[in-house]
Amino acid sequence: MAHKPTVQGFYHEQSGSVAYVVADPGTGKCMVIDPVLGFDLKSGSIDTTPSDQVRDYILGRGLAVEWVLDTHPHADHLSGVAYLSGQLHAPTAIGERVNVVQEIWAEIYNLPSIHRNGRECWHRLLADGDRFHVGDLEVEVLFSPGHTAASVTYVVGDAAFVHDTLFMPDGGTARADFPGGDARALYRSIQRILSLPPETRLFTGHDYRPGGREVRWESTVAEQQAANIHLRDAKGEDAFVRLRTERDRCLPLPEMMLAALQVNLRAGHLPEPEVNGTSYLRVPINRFAALSSDTATSR
Known part of the structure; x- marks a missing residue:
């Protein structure tokens, strides 16, 4: 906790996601986490405005x-990582288990080219416990599967x-029913995150504004332990x-998923x-026919 980073969030209304x-x-050194590109499904056009703001x-x-x-590889928006890497001349990284997710979706899309060494797409693949520096700040990587098989958490100072593990306490937790997802792994990832010091600031990847409230994306370990609605309602x-499995059965397919993953992988x-x-x-015809695609959500 010796160093406290400054954090600026950028909310993307279309997907409810937050870049940092x-x-x-x-x-004055910095890093960017989870930048977004806009994408219009009707016209097939890409909008770089969200990443340009960053x-x-x-x-x-x-x-x-x-x-x-x-x-992680996002299912509800296009990643702006490659675009910002080119704009800002900075290297890129993701968790090393991205290869697992690439393999799953290469079969779904029948695109073997997606399943290839992640180092051909990102400059570095990060393992659990890896550490690197941003200026004088040390960044630690926590492997945090559940929402996807490749998800990682970045711990930086406090x-x-x-x-997509924890949302704001009134939003609960992320879904775990996508290919490669695992509700039990998600629970264990959350418990590992909540073992950080209680004052640790937690920055979530999404906010869906329950009840129409103002956008929020920062909480603490202590706040999540006390008030997260899914952890409160499901003891153990x-x-x-x-709870997570029953809830996931009722969730529609994210509107952007079939388009986004081909790009984000x-x-x-x-x-x-x-x-x-x-x-x-x-678009893999009828592969996900049992799910509706009228709403985008990771909840």
Whole structure:
């Protein structure tokens, strides 16, 4: 807890997701976590505005970017990691188990090219317990599976970026029913996060504004232990798995999932253009027919 990073969140209304700039106030070095690209399904057009806002914030404050990071392959928006890496000339990273998720979805899309060494897409693959520095801040990687098989948490001084594990206490926890997800693993990942010091600031990857309240994305370990609605209502691992599994059965397919994962499993790189110069995304017909696609949610 010797160093306290400054944290700026950027909320993306379309997906309810939050990107972060995490800076060392002493050196002006920073990293970006989970940047977003806008995508319009109707027209197939990409909007770089969400990531441009992050870039402009960094450049306007004279910060020096050392990393652009994914916490996991996202299912509800396009990752801006590759785009910002090019804009800011910074290396990229994700958890090393991304290869597992690539393998799952390579079969679903029938695109073997997706299942390849993650180092061809990101500059570094991070293992549980890995440490690196952003200025004078030490960043520790916690493997946090459950929502996906590849998810990681970044712990930086008194802050932890917990992606889609815990939401704000009134939002509960993330779904675990996507291919490769596991409700029991999610519970154990959450317990590991909640073993951090009680004053640790927790920054979530989404906020869906329960009851229409104002957007919030920061809590503490102590607040989550006391008030998280899913942990409060489900005492212990087995009860949590039952609650999470029953809830997940009622959730629709994220609107962006089938488009987003083809891009996000490549660190945000679009598929290679075909001979006419246009990139294309695939849709696996009837593969997820039992799920509705009218709402995007990770809840």
